[in-house]
Amino acid sequence: MADVGSPVSYYFRAIGTFMGYWNLLAIFSILSGIFLLFLAYLILKANPQKAKNRFMALMLVTEAIRCFTAMLFWLYAWPEDALNFLKPARVAYYTMSLQLFILYMVAATFYSENKWAKRVSEFFKIHGLYILPIFCLSVILITSHFLGGTNVSIGDISWIYCESMGPGQGSTYSGEPLPFEPMCSEEFESVYPLTFTNVVIGPLSRILLFVPLLGAIVATVSLSLSKNRIYKSEDSNLIGEVRAVRLGFIGKTVLQVTTTLILFWMMSIIGGPPTLAVNPFNPNIEITTALYILPPLMPTAVVLAALFEGVIFTYAVIKNDMFGIDERLRKTFTTTIFAGLGAILFLISTELMESVFNQGWLGGVFIGLTFILMRKPILSTLGVFSTKLIPESHTQEELGYLEMYSLAMKDSTITVNERSMLNLQANAYGIDDERKAYLERWYDDLQNLVGEDTDLAGKYGKSGINMMNVFATTGEAPIDENEIKKAFISMDINSDNVISEEEFFAAPEVSKLPPKSRLELFKAIDLNDDGVIQFDEFKIQAQITESEVLSSYKEDAYIEAYQVAMEDLIITADERKMLTIQAKTLGISKERVSELERTFDLGLGLDEAE
Structure with missing residues (x-):
């Protein structure tokens, strides 16, 4: 029986070595799977009866299972008996890869008006949730049967035990002997006793590694082709959702390409696909530093792709249904990137210091202190980036x-x-x-960023423009939503349901402003700071500006009454009562009345004492 001591003892010994590096990334993969399950729960909770929500939840559960099984064999120094559940876990991983490919191919149907697309999307309201996993598992098992079993199609699993330096023990899940005699080298002496589990990528596995990438590309292209039709719908929520989903697939594609490049890099080093002979305890081959670093990075890229996709898709589907989901997702995204970046730099620095000075802890201390001292600016920078990906909603x-x-x-x-x-x-x-x-x-905070003068009508009216001509077609307050919509459409020259800087600057009333003022006004209306103005943002500022204009009308009326009362520079008791009634009728607060009167008095050259 291979005994490596308690888990705490093993992980403590593995810290600072390549074994610990592989273990750490495997732990990160498990935690990511748990987080994806939580996101799937949020999507279902937002609208459990909606087919789209169920579909997206199924997609995230699929990704979660892939995260759980991607690096399970590197999670711990497993005993030999663990091969009995590690093998089914690999089958589950590649089953989910096939399922993910099909889900990606279907995703765009939720944004299509075709009848067949609607039938496909509705299928996932009930039946698709259980039929698809059964179908995918059946395909994997049947294909594997014709290829000679899962040990051949998916790939075998090797197991090595090193109690101390010298000859080790080894076996495989299939029962086939290892193509080498395990030798426990001095390199991992500080970790012994240990066990090491490694996998072979079989012919079916090689295909299934690439199919999610193909599905992501198809989904991205399909959503891009539907973009013009969706933009014409003038549904700002749907437009924002499609834009976010498309971004999620683009991110997925980029990270899947990264996975592919890592695999090709590994294959170029070892001269072909990974086999049982490619093992750090095989004395017949030289394992370079790259071969220690690259293998876990490949599934880690898969996990990062799943996390990016999960966060963006969750934001896209429930941003308008669940209070504060955008804020929570941004915080999670920022914290995850910060922690992940710190962990990777910690591993790199400790290994570098260990190889140069034989003092790995120096690198850990250096990175740790740097992250502690630079925590605020790093988090602030990551926060800006996360806001670009997940705008305020x-x-x-x-x-x-x-x-x-x-x-x-x-x-x-x-x-x-x-x-x-x-x-x-x-x-x-x-x-x-x-x-x-x-x-x-x-x-x-938004008002502070815009500046102290947040009264758009007052601020830009001084420049000779009528803000009611910007936000409406009548040029006067009050205005209704129909007028605001007409003004928005007139600015939206390319009909993509957002107003770009160029379109905004070209508006007749806005073009009267100096270039700097145009940009300031644009940023004041662009509430989520994503570089374009959505209709909801335009409407909010239109209504706020309308209230400012109407308020200024009321204040002008009060000042006119106050001016009449102040003709003799004295306010009698009766005049004060009349002014008080006037203020209440106009809805002007006592504080505001005092400000208006003080401003008027100063204009007459009267100080407060007078």
């Missing part, structure tokens, strides 16, 4: 709350009554205190 309820909050913040102060109204609104929308605080903080 709000549900209709959140947009309604933000609109009310922006109106309440008109005078930069939230009164007790306004806070009560906002709390009632949040409760009616089902927005909890944590999310409410985040939304208000996000809005305040």
Whole structure:
């Protein structure tokens, strides 16, 4: 019986070696699978009866199973008996690879108007959820039977045991003898006793390694071909969803290509596909540093592709249904990249210091201190990148709350009554205190970025343009959503349902502004800072600007009354009562009244004492 001690003892010995590097990436793969299952749960929870949600959840569960099984054989120093479950795990991995290929080929049908496409997509509401896995497993097993069994088609598994330096023990799952006598070298002396499990890539495995890449390419092309039709639908939510799903498939394709390149690199080094003879304990071949580094990077690229796809797809499907999902996904994405980058650099630096100075811990200390000291700027940079991938997105309820909050913040102060109204609104929308605080903080930060003068009508009206001509067709407040929509469509020259900088700058009213002011105005309307203006963003700023214009009308009316009362430079008690009634009728707060009167008095050359 091969005894390597307790798991804690083994992992402690393996730290700082290539064995520990392989173990660490395998652990990361398992954790990624758990996270993908959580994302699948979120998608189902958002709308469990919808075929698209069930389909996306099935896709993420498929990816999760691949993550669980991709590097399971490198997760731990398994005993020989573990081969009995490691082999079925490999069959499960390649079954899921075939299933993923089919899911990718079908994905675009959810965004097609063809009747056959709708039938295919509806199939995954119930029957596809269980028929597809059964079909894929049957294909793998039947094909393997004709190729000579899974040991041949998928590939055999080797197992090595080293108790100490010198000759080791070895076996295979198939029972075939190893093509070499295992030799436990000095290189891993600090880790002994250990066991090492490795796999062969069979002929069917080689095909199944590439089919997800082909499926991702087909899905990307299919979604691109549907893009123009979807843009014409003028459904901003659907457009955003398709754009995000397409991005997910592009990311998947890039990382799958990376996996393929790694495999070809390995094959160029060893002169062909990996066999049982390619083993670090085979004394007859030289295992280079590249062959220690590359093998786990190939499944790790698969795992990273699954994570990227999972995060982007989850955002795409439920961004308008679940409060704060964009914020949570951005935080998760940023934290994962930060931790993964740190782990990889830690491994590289410890190995480098070990080979140069025979002091691997120096590299770990250096990287650790660097990440601690540079934590904030690194996370900030990653945050900017994650926001580009996963733009700020709000549900209709959140947009309604933000609109009310922006109106309440008109005078930069939230009164007790306004806070009560906002709390009632949040409760009616089902927005909890944590999310409410985040939304208000996000809005305040956005206003700070735009600048102190957030009154678009007041700020840009001074430049000689009418903001109502920007956001509507009438040029006057009040405006309705139909007018806002017409103004948006008139700016959207290429009809892709977003307004680019060039299209915005070309608008007749906007073109009157200096170039710098045009850009500032564009950024003020582009709430999620993704470089284009969606209709929801345009509508929010239109409604806010409308309220600012209407408010200025009311304030002008009050100032006119105040000017009449101040003709003799004295406000009598009766005049004050009339002005108070006027302010209440116009809906102007006491604080704002004081500001308006003080501004008017200063214009007359009166100080506060007078």
